[in-house]
Amino acid sequence: xxxxxxxxxxxxxxxxxxxxxxxxxxxxxxxxxxxxxxxxxxxxxxxxxxxxxxxxxxxxxxxxxxxxxxxxxxxxxxxxxxxxxxxxxxxxxxxxxxxxxxxxxxxxxxxxxxxxxxxxxxxxxxxxxxxxxxxxxxxxxxxxxxxxxxxxxxxxxxxxxxxxxxxxxxxxxxxxxxxxxxxxxxxxxxxxxxxxxxxxxxxxxxxxxxxxxxxxxxxxxxxxxxxxxxxxxxxxxxxxxxxxxxxxxxx
Numbered sequence: 001x002x003x004x005x006x007x008x009x010x011x012x013x014x015x016x017x018x019x020x021x022x023x024x025x026x027x028x029x030x031x032x033x034x035x036x037x038x039x040x041x042x043x044x045x046x047x048x049x050x051x052x053x054x055x056x057x058x059x060x061x062x063x064x065x066x067x068x069x070x071x072x073x074x075x076x077x078x079x080x081x082x083x084x085x086x087x088x089x090x091x092x093x094x095x096x097x098x099x100x101x102x103x104x105x106x107x108x109x110x111x112x113x114x115x116x117x118x119x120x121x122x123x124x125x126x127x128x129x130x131x132x133x134x135x136x137x138x139x140x141x142x143x144x145x146x147x148x149x150x151x152x153x154x155x156x157x158x159x160x161x162x163x164x165x166x167x168x169x170x171x172x173x174x175x176x177x178x179x180x181x182x183x184x185x186x187x188x189x190x191x192x193x194x195x196x197x198x199x200x201x202x203x204x205x206x207x208x209x210x211x212x213x214x215x216x217x218x219x220x221x222x223x224x225x226x227x228x229x230x231x232x233x234x235x236x237x238x239x240x241x242x243x244x245x246x247x248x249x250x251x
Contacts, residue, residue, distance in 0.1 A: 002017045003043035003207040003211055003214065004213045005214065006210065007046075007172070007214020008168075008229060009153065009168060009212040009229050009230040009233060010152060010164075010168030010169070010171035011158045011184070012036070012043070012044065012152075013166075013173075013174040013207065014036040014039070014141075015146040015150060015174075015237055016236070016240075017036045017040070018102075018243075019099060019244055022098075022248075023125065023240055028091050028195060029094045030195070031164070031195045034197070035195075037144070037179045037182050037183055038179075038203070039202075039203045040179055041183060042207040042208055043207040043213070043214075044175045046215070047172050047211040047212075047215045048169075048172055050212060050215035051218075054215070055218070056112060057166070058170075058173070059162065059169075060061050061154075061173065063170045063173040064246070066130045066137070066156075066170060066173070067134060067177035068134060068177065069130065069131040069138060070141065070174045070175075071178065072135050072138060072181070073136060073181075074138040074141060074179070074182045075137060075138075076139050076142070076178075077129075077141060077182070078185045079185075080143050081142065083246040084097060092248040095248045096249050098143070098144055098245040101144060103238060103241040103243075105140070105151055105244060106234050106237055109234060110153060110231060110235070110238070111233070113227065114152055115215065120234070121158055121160070122159050124160055126215050127203060132243040133155060134174060136155075136175075137152050137155065138177075138178040144177060150173035150230065150237075153167045156171060164226050164227055178202050216222060
């Protein structure tokens with residue numbers, strides 16, 4: 001479900017998986033981050049492949065520098081998460097920090113997307129700008145464990161002036177690269193054996209199915225419908241994040 005919506009809207013799925021797994025309380029913060037990244041990585045590979053087979057126009061001039069910047073940002077975000085985990089030494093405190101930051105970002109994106117017709121886009125172009133934006137998105141993606149999601153789409157629309165569908169494809173490319181950097185960082189540091197990945201095979205199968213379904217829906221649905229789905233999911237994620245903040249702050 002998360003990756004179908006993630007592929008359709010460019011959110012990636014991690015923005016739903018991460019706070020939902022926090023609510024379910026089955027795993028620690030870092031394990032949830034790794035499970036989410038591997039699932040979102042699987043979805044993004046399938047989704048991009050499906051989009052390319054369908055000959056969807058991908059603005060590679062912006063997407064590739066964004067993606068490369070997100071690799072560097074992904075590594076920085078993973079280090080930032082490790083620093084905060086070591087400093088706070090409490091799983092619930094880290095979850096509160098992540099969900100507060102996520103709530104503020106989601107709220108800002110929701111308000112922008114609802115009013116984007118009245119807010120002129122910047123129409124920026126150039127490799128340097130795309131790289132810097134990619135670094136910021138990679139940090140958000142890796143630190144929050146959400147795969148970038150709505151932050152990617154809103155920022156791409158605002159800064160580069162793309163429509164929602166083009167921004168969605170750019171976002172999925174960026175998400176793919178940021179997850180490669182996060183997973184590479186995990187592989188080179190702790191490795192994957194220290195995490196409980198017992199449910200990963202089932203999540204990956206779901207992600208592959210979600211990538212196919214979401215990419216197919218993206219071709220068929222009108223832009224207004226994609227916008228509505230995007231905004232509805234943001235409200236869901238905001239509600240999940242608030243539940244996580246209250247539960248973990250109280251605990």
